[in-house]
Amino acid sequence: MKIGAIDIGTNSMRLLTTDLVDGKLIDRKKYVNTTRIGQGVDENGFITREAMDRNINALKEYHDICVEYGCEKIYCMGTSALRDSKNRSEFIKRAYDEASIDVNVVDGEVEAKLGFSGVARGIDIEGDILVIDIGGGSTEFIFGNKDGIKKNVSINIGALRLTEKFLLNGYTEIAFSEMREFINNQISDIVLYLKENEIGCVCGIGGTITSLSAINQNLEVYSMEKVHRSKITKEEIYKMLDRFIKCSDDERKHINGLQPKRADIIAAGTEILICIMDNLSKESIIVSEYDNLEGMAYSTIL
Numbered sequence: 001m002k003i004g005a006i007d008i009g010t011n012s013m014r015l016l017t018t019d020l021v022d023g024k025l026i027d028r029k030k031y032v033n034t035t036r037i038g039q040g041v042d043e044n045g046f047i048t049r050e051a052m053d054r055n056i057n058a059l060k061e062y063h064d065i066c067v068e069y070g071c072e073k074i075y076c077m078g079t080s081a082l083r084d085s086k087n088r089s090e091f092i093k094r095a096y097d098e099a100s101i102d103v104n105v106v107d108g109e110v111e112a113k114l115g116f117s118g119v120a121r122g123i124d125i126e127g128d129i130l131v132i133d134i135g136g137g138s139t140e141f142i143f144g145n146k147d148g149i150k151k152n153v154s155i156n157i158g159a160l161r162l163t164e165k166f167l168l169n170g171y172t173e174i175a176f177s178e179m180r181e182f183i184n185n186q187i188s189d190i191v192l193y194l195k196e197n198e199i200g201c202v203c204g205i206g207g208t209i210t211s212l213s214a215i216n217q218n219l220e221v222y223s224m225e226k227v228h229r230s231k232i233t234k235e236e237i238y239k240m241l242d243r244f245i246k247c248s249d250d251e252r253k254h255i256n257g258l259q260p261k262r263a264d265i266i267a268a269g270t271e272i273l274i275c276i277m278d279n280l281s282k283e284s285i286i287v288s289e290y291d292n293l294e295g296m297a298y299s300t301i302l
Contacts, residue, residue, distance in 0.1 A: 004066035005296035006059070006076040008103065010038030011136025011160045011265060012207055013055060015062045016293035017069045025121070025297055030224065031065065032207075033058045034261035037091075038081030038137045042161050047085045052094070059099035075296045077114070078105040080137030080158060108140060108154025114295030116142045116149055119203055121298060122290025123229060127200030132276060133291070134208040134269050136160035139276075141190050143197065150197075153190045157183055159208050159269030167268060171245045176271065183275040191279045202282050204232075205291035207262060208269030213287040214257030215240055222257070228289035234277050241270045 005016040015031040035055045040048050047055075059076075066074050076095075082088045082105045095103045106114075115133045119125075125146045133140040137158040143151045166179040204210075213227045216236050244252060244267040253260040277285065 001073065002069060002071045003297045004062070004069070004071040004074040005293045006062055006074065006101065007293055007296070008035075008037060008055065008059075008076065008078040008082060009135050009207075010041075010079065010081040010138070010158055011036055011262070013037070013058045013062070014293060015065065016297060017066060017071065018294075018297055020297060025294060028224070028294075030293065031062065032259070033061075034259065036136070036160065037078075038084075038158075038160055040164075041081045041085050041137075042164060045084070045086045047081070047087055047091055052087075052091055055091070056094050056098055059095050059101050063099050063101055074101065075299075076101050076103050077111070077292075077296065078103050079111050080135060080154075080156065080161075083107065084137070084156075108138065109152060111292060112140045112142045112152035112154065113149060114292040114299060115140060115205055116144060116152070116295070117298060118290045118292055118295035119205060119288045120146065121294055122288055123203060123286065128198060130194060130199045130202045130280075131288075132202060132204045132209070132273070132285070133206045134159060134204070134272050135206050136265070139187075139272055141187075141194070143194060143199070151190075151193060155186050155190070157186050157272055159265040159272070162268040162272065163265045171267065176245075179268065179271055180275060183272055184279065187276060187279060191276075194280060199280070199282070202277070202280070202285045203288050204273070204285045205288050208266065208273065209285070209287055210289065211258055211262055211266060212237060212240060212270065212273070215255055217257065219257045224289045227287055230287045231284050232287065233284045234274070234282070237270060237274055237277070241267060241274060244270065 013035045018025045131142040252263040
């Protein structure tokens, strides 16, 4: 059965087209569009008219791709920014009326389940693992094993949200110090829980982490195959953050492996990951290209 799965994230809208055959996903293809539905939501609580129009147009394009591919089902979920926006009902109505897409705004628990399910399909899980999903508006911590999820927490710290909160006036030492303190305070409870449990490995999903893998490998053309199951050390992540801070805005846009439209938020996303790894005393992270899109394709939740 051919399936389309759409994730409307705070920073990006992503589409997976795939064919589910005998319990396996074949012919996987992913599309990404930096639509930033969450731009300004943290400040005023509303999706702006420009952001709404951008995202409706992207949904129309994705619907057409799904139709051309022959999708029998199209799943679509909205996450952090749509959860927080006061005018999400208007967006949902327009998505259905104008793009023939039924948007399901999911809570953090469902988002976590889908992400963990996707990872479990793409990486062999041995023992307890921690899945970290750094998005534009929130970060999910999902702790569990092959038998299921033991704990999941969604925290409103994301790459776009923290860029708007701390870095709009420049990459100063004070700004990063304040952001680091804010992140550490926000994650303190989940860190305390995780320290009381044995984590076999840490696995990362989402645009920040896959971008860091591509940058670390100096990929001129993004490759799902090269990114999937790759490992990044904390030392390598620190070096990349130092590079992002020293680059000009224009120089950052030309870094191999980094989408130009993600260049202005990659530093904040990287800082989130560093804080998590520092707090948990973890020296490396495994990157998964199987995430909540694959989780949707396999799921009966939506």
